[in-house]
Amino acid sequence: MKSHEIKAIIEGLLFVSGEEGIDENQMMDVLEIDRKTLKFYLAELKEMYHSNNRGIQLVELAGGYQLTTKKEHAIYFKRLIQSPTSATLSQAALESLAIIAYKQPVSRVEVEDIRGVKSERPIRTLNGKGFIKEVGRADRTGRAILYGTTKFFLEQFGLQSVEELPPLPDPVAEEEVEEEVDLFFEKFQEQFSDNNTINKKSV
Known part of the structure; x- marks a missing residue:
């Protein structure tokens, strides 16, 4: 080459x-x-x-x-995070956020195993917008970064702690899993949208 x-x-x-x-x-x-x-x-x-x-x-x-x-550009990244449109999350980001919220501490690979697709970009977005943070390293080969939710996440969802998250769907038959997952993420997205609207009005 x-x-x-x-x-x-x-x-x-x-x-x-x-x-x-x-x-x-x-x-x-x-x-x-x-x-x-x-x-x-x-x-x-x-x-x-x-x-x-x-x-x-x-x-x-x-x-x-x-x-x-670069550190000298940090002020501009902060402006991006704080911009009015920065709270908008894609479906991929919401799915990744839901998994991290319920499974934390969790690695990117574990998120990808559950979603079935690469999740580098949505995790980077969530980290940049302050919804998640690095909380440690996995105690195994590779020492993968582990992620957890932040205080900002709780504020945006109107929660006191992660214990207040809505319960996960009950176990279902294999053929119903995809439908249940879609419904779960839809509820998760609705809760985000509702709370985010309230938070924007209060600013």
Whole structure:
């Protein structure tokens, strides 16, 4: 592979790895290159983000690498979170939020196992808007990030604690599961919309 292609693949790996990051061994296995070569390309990427005044940066944390935003831009991200439209959540985000609320602490992989689809983007959205936060690391290989809900989540849903969440549907026959899940998420979304309207009016 050519140099630019390897760097593009590394960038893609960093992007799909999200906030959990990716370590050198994983990248070496995927790219089939040695550590010295990998570090060379990582250094080039880091310099590229720095010298071109990009909005993201490459950082090394706990033996892994992540693409992150820059501290000096934090004020703009805060404005986005606090904007009037920031409370609107997609169906994917609401589903992910419901799973985290009931299963917390829970990892992204566990959320994806329940939803059956990738959930990196909705989890990133929920984290950025303050509905969820990192509450620890899984005590197993990979040390995956564990997520839980926040005080902001409780305020938006008009709850004193997660114990006040509506009960989950009773066990149902396999052929009825999809219908029950759809109904549950619909109720969850209605509760979010109702409480969010109240909170907006009170601001």
